[in-house]
């Protein structure tokens with residue numbers, strides 16, 4: 001019999017700081033970062049097809065053929081790992097900008113792994129799902145685990161963390177930044193000394209991609225210099241999304257109304273437990 005899960009959240013993440021501490025022999029970069037979730041994201045609906053193993057996704061994303069979409073790749077990976085012959089019909093409501101440093105594609109993939117693992121009764125434990133997730137991208141495991149985390153390695157070594165959960169103004173300068181292009185740039189800072197939690201707590205951590213990305217993208221420079229005039233404005237991941245914490249929703253809302261012309265913005269809240277895990281009542285703290 002066909003089973004369904006509808007309107008599941010695929011939340012955005014932000015990197016509260018991002019340091020690049022080295023480069024591995026395979027070209028991937030060693031990071032230190034602090035991930036937090038936002039109550040803003042894509043939505044996904046799933047219906048299983050017990051007698052048809054195809055994975056059907058609609059709508060297709062512009063410029064991303066279905067077989068390259070992380071949702072379809074996640075579903076196929078779970079089929080391969082478990083040997084299930086079931087398929088699924090998946091609907092995507094895309095809200096997060098692509099290449100926005102908010103991890104939208106990675107979060108879609110994680111929501112797919114968690115939803116289909118439940119609907120297909122394949123029952124892989126979360127740590128095993130997180131190991132599969134890493135094959136899809138460095139950012140996918142944190143969305144599977146579902147707790148805000150201090151991350152090291154390429155982003156897969158995760159320690160639960162409880163940073164403050166302020167309101168944020170999220171500002172979208174409207175450009176797409178390719179993660180691979182930033183990591184491949186000769187001018188990127190790649191030798192930050194390792195830091196500890198105390199360094200973050202005392203304001204000594206930033207985003208090592210920021211100087212380069214500001215130089216390459218004038219719109220990001222414009223948005224970030226405006227946000228830094230308001231408070232602790234920062235860039236998420238390799239860009240392009242920008243954020244600034246506020247003590248109240250009203251303050252964030254007032255800032256939103258004065259945002260630079262031509263830029264989209266949202267007021268949202270930071271969460272140390274993923275909205276997906278809250279929605280499905282997955283016990284993250286027992287991991």
Ligand SMILES: C[C@@](CO)(OP(=O)(O)O)[C@H](O)COP(=O)(O)OP(=O)(O)OC[C@H]1O[C@@H](n2ccc(N)nc2=O)[C@H](O)[C@@H]1O
Pocket residue numbers: 015018027028029030031033100101102103106136137138139140153154155179180183184236237238239
């Ligand atoms: C930088 C971060 C920080 O959260 O986020 P985004 O800006 O993409 O959101 C992530 O580590 C991104 O993770 P993710 O977007 O999953 O990256 P992947 O698909 O694994 O990698 C894309 C490309 O970036 C480079 N890459 C990625 C991660 C890493 N630690 N070192 C790298 O050098 C590689 O060239 C890789 O081919």
Ligand SMILES: Nc1ncnc2c1ncn2[C@@H]1O[C@H](COP(=O)(O)OP(=O)(O)O)[C@@H](O)[C@H]1O
Pocket residue numbers: 061063064068069070071097098099100101102103104105106108109177179237239240
């Ligand atoms: N479901 C998906 N949603 C968004 N992007 C996807 C998806 N599947 C594959 N991609 C590809 O991954 C790239 C990075 O997407 P995204 O995760 O949104 O940005 P970022 O890694 O900067 O946070 C996109 O430009 C797109 O080519």
